[in-house]
Amino acid sequence: MVDVELLCEKSFSGADQEIVDKFVEFQQALIEANVDKLNEILLDDFILTQSPNRSQTKAEFISDVKEGTLDFSKSDIMDPTILFDDDSSASMISKVRLTAKVNGRELRWISNTVANFTRVDGIWHIVGWDN
Numbered sequence: 001m002v003d004v005e006l007l008c009e010k011s012f013s014g015a016d017q018e019i020v021d022k023f024v025e026f027q028q029a030l031i032e033a034n035v036d037k038l039n040e041i042l043l044d045d046f047i048l049t050q051s052p053n054r055s056q057t058k059a060e061f062i063s064d065v066k067e068g069t070l071d072f073s074k075s076d077i078m079d080p081t082i083l084f085d086d087d088s089s090a091s092m093i094s095k096v097r098l099t100a101k102v103n104g105r106e107l108r109w110i111s112n113t114v115a116n117f118t119r120v121d122g123i124w125h126i127v128g129w130d131n
Contacts, residue, residue: 020092022126031074033071044058046058047127069103073101078097080094089116096110098111
């Protein structure tokens, strides 16, 4: 079974492909609860925004993944669009269909996702995920 699928008919190259690949890697790390990989992908000032009234820091988010409070099992990334602010700042906009157990309850939902990226030493990192 494939845990992360990119559902898209367009092709990417260069920095666009790097960003898409990094988001896929991020989603796979969530599914595997790979804390080391999440620490590598997410910058220290990372913020997860789940709703206007709910956000988490990197440490809070990773703790929930590690403890199983957030237990992801599948991610479908649909038709991402990459927008660049400059050479070291970009956003990926897409719909993401997630399957997860949240506090032990099995859920499946589609979120309108904006993932914000910053390039540090030539490597793209995620600084924010608004879903």
